[in-house]
Amino acid sequence: MTATDRRAAAKREQILTAATRLFVRHGYGGTSMDAVSSEAGVSKQTLYRYFPSKADLLSAFITTELAPHEVFAAVPAEPETEAELRQSLVLLAQSVTGRLLQPPITAALRLVISEAFRITELRDLVRTALPGQLLEVATRQLARAATLGLIRTTRPDLSARLFVGSVFSYVALDGFLRVSPLAPPPVADLEFLVDAFLLSVAIEP
Amino acid sequence: MTATDRRAAAKREQILTAATRLFVRHGYGGTSMDAVSSEAGVSKQTLYRYFPSKADLLSAFITTELAPHEVFAAVPAEPETEAELRQSLVLLAQSVTGRLLQPPITAALRLVISEAFRITELRDLVRTALPGQLLEVATRQLARAATLGLIRTTRPDLSARLFVGSVFSYVALDGFLRVSPLAPPPVADLEFLVDAFLLSVAIEP
C-alpha cells in the first residue's frame, strides 16, 4: 500500500466520519452535501470524488454502522450445556442492546427504516445487515439447543421471536422514539428476561 | 352543524385521505404539496386553508393513524381467570399485529421514527400514541393479574416486555424493513407466543 493509497483511505474515512456526525444529528434529509464537505474540511470536488452521490454516502454510512460482525462475534456459537446456553443468551442480549442503542447505530436504523426501503440496493444490504439476521441466528441456535436436549420447543422460530423480540424492544420501543440516547438496560434485567424465556422452553413440565 | 361545516369537514377529509395515500407510497420527503393538491383534486389555496403547512399535514396524518383507541378497545380490560387472561393476551397480540401491519400505520410509524423525533410537538404526541402506550398498558395488566394470583412475576414491567416485544417484533423486525405489506401472522403463531409467555410466568413449576 503506497502513501497515496493511505492518504486516500484517510480522506475517505475523514469524510465518512463527518457525514456520520451530521446524519446522526440531522438525519439524511437534514444533511446537505455542502454541510458534509464543510464539516469534513474538504472541498466539494473531493467529496464527490470519494462518494459520487449522496446516496453513496448514505450507503457507506449504513454498511459501516450496521455490519453484523461484532454483535454475533461476541456470542459463543456452540453452547453445550444449559449454563452455557444461558450465558450465550445473556451475552447476545447485552451485545444487541449495548451496540444498537449507540447513537450512530440507532441513527442508521432510523435511516434504513425511513429512506432506504425505497432504495433497492440498500434493501438487499439490510437483509444481510444487523437486525435482519437476528431472528435467523437465534432460530438456528435454539433449534440446535433443542436437538441437544437443552430446551424444548416445537417452533424454534417462534421461540426465537419471543426472546429476540423482548431484547429488540429496547431498541424499537424505547430507542427509536427518544431524542437523547437511551442507556443500555442493566444486566440484571437482561438476565431476568433470559431466565423468563428459558422457563418458557424448559424441558420438563 | 350547518351544510358549510359539513362540506368543510368533507374537504378536510378528502385532503387528508389523498395525503395519506401519498405519504404511504412516497414518504414525507417524497410527497410535495403540489402532488397532494393534485391527488386531492383541490387547489393549493384550499389545501393551505385547511392545513397551513406541510408539517400540519404530517401531524394530522400521524394523529389519525396512530390513535391508540381501537387497539386497546379490542382487549377486555379486566380478566378474572387464567383463561380470560390468555384470551385477552391473544386478542391484544392479534389487535396489535392486525392493525400495526397495515400500510398506512406502518408508514406513519416510519415517519414518526425518522422525521418526527426532531419536531417537538410530534414527540409529545407519540408518547401518548400507539406504541408508546403498549408497554405501560401491558405492565398494568400483568401487575393486576399478578395480584389476582393468575400469574407470578416479580417484575411485571419486564414480563410485559417479554410479551409485547415478541408481538411487536412482527412490526419492528419484519414490517419496517419490507417494501410490500406483510400479512399478519397466523393466530396459531400468536397463540403459541402467548402460551410460551404464560409458561414463563406460570404460578407453579
Add this chain to the structure above:
DNA sequence: GTCACACTGGACCGTACAGTTTGATCGTGA
C-alpha cells in the same frame, strides 16, 4: 525537475419545492 494527480475555494446550473398572490368562477344563505 517535471509531470500527473489530488485538492481547494468558490462560482455556477438546474431544478424542485414550500408557500403566496391574483383574478376569475361558483354556490349558498339572506
Add this chain to the structure above:
DNA sequence: TCACGATCAAACTGTACGGTCCAGTGTGAC
C-alpha cells in the same frame, strides 16, 4: 337577486440543494 366566502387554475417568489465546472496550488512518484 345580491353579496360574500369558498374554490379553482395558474403564475410567481424565494430558497435550498445536488451536482458540475474552473482556475489555481500543493505534492508524491519517477
